[in-house]
Amino acid sequence: MYEMLSRSAGAVARMLALAGGLLLVVIVVLTCVSIMGRALFSAGICCGPIRGIYDYTEIAVGAAIFAFLPWCQYLTAHAAVDLFKPALPDLVNRLLNLVIDAAMLVLASLIAHRLWLGMLDKQRFGETTLIAQVPVWIGYAACLVGAVGFVLVAAFCVLRSVRSLIWQEPVVEHQT
16 A cells, blocks of 8 residues: 555656646747747847746746655655754654654645635636736646645655654655
């Protein structure tokens, strides 16, 4: 059962990270097309830049960042200060990992909840971006997908830390 959960959490994290990477590649290509369009327009050759490229970039980069969080959590690759970890006993390190993973689950849940409420608020009031007039709630919804994945993966990481603590398995850093 644990192996199935581990594979599932890894698959969700990997899929979201790949989607986030693809989203960044698409926005880079669109930005390049927009810049070329602006340059060619001034030469009288093309129709100009993409209208609202700043709005699209803002939404896409936010969504990509949230899409990368589950992968980072799954690999236990968040920034950490390990100044005292080598000096602490293995049991204390496993307990510390559990506390950190539980805190990340709480944080991920809070972020997802606030994104959900923000999305509903933006949807209710019909707020749009300045230039492209894209409904702002769409950006919140895109970020919410990654945030929900973050919650699911963080919950698995708590289970992984509990298992490590109970069965006294060695602390595994940066799993793949």
